[in-house]
Amino acid sequence: MARDGMKAGEAPAPQGLDDRPMALDLPRAELSPAMAAYFAKCEEKIGFLPNVLAAYAHDNAKLEAFAAFYNDLMLAPSGLSKLEREMIAVTVSAANRCFYCLAAHGAAVRQLSGDPVLGDILVMNWRAAALGPRHRAMLGFAERLTLTPHLVEDEDRDGLRAAGFGERDIWDIAAVASFYNMSNRMASATDMRPNHAYHAQAR
Numbered sequence: 001m002a003r004d005g006m007k008a009g010e011a012p013a014p015q016g017l018d019d020r021p022m023a024l025d026l027p028r029a030e031l032s033p034a035m036a037a038y039f040a041k042c043e044e045k046i047g048f049l050p051n052v053l054a055a056y057a058h059d060n061a062k063l064e065a066f067a068a069f070y071n072d073l074m075l076a077p078s079g080l081s082k083l084e085r086e087m088i089a090v091t092v093s094a095a096n097r098c099f100y101c102l103a104a105h106g107a108a109v110r111q112l113s114g115d116p117v118l119g120d121i122l123v124m125n126w127r128a129a130a131l132g133p134r135h136r137a138m139l140g141f142a143e144r145l146t147l148t149p150h151l152v153e154d155e156d157r158d159g160l161r162a163a164g165f166g167e168r169d170i171w172d173i174a175a176v177a178s179f180y181n182m183s184n185r186m187a188s189a190t191d192m193r194p195n196h197a198y199h200a201q202a203r
Contacts, residue, residue: 032060038053052187073179085176087138088177091142092143092176095147096180098183099193101183101187134165140159145178
């Protein structure tokens, strides 16, 4: 039976249009040459501008700070692989039920792992995934830091050490988890919408 004015057999309208990255009506600022080049590079490499960048583009200084922090945490050399960092992003975003980050970083997990099932499991419940001790310790810590940060203690850090993580690795796990807790809250507060392209990537 058709609902909400739809005709029988008619597909529902797409949710979250790419030209409306968030609910706040903030005009784009004049971008610095560096940020304009960064936007052009995104378009060239992935075929679209991620809506999170479009959302931050109302303030060039905030955009630069966000992009620099993201690139350092997620792309710079680390004892954590890029896939592991994306797995943390998805686990934190699942705990926070952040639609934007689950869509965007779920796609990244599918791409980096070559396993669309892993990406979907992490979005729903990381404990259901067939993970080794290293990744179970890593994601358990990220989730604990997200849900009950005041309960994190030496035992939690020792669990990461026992799983093979060094001191810098523990810092990086905490930094990535903390960044996505902030990002999730900004995305939820502004009703940030993921680009449609994320939903179909690496399926």
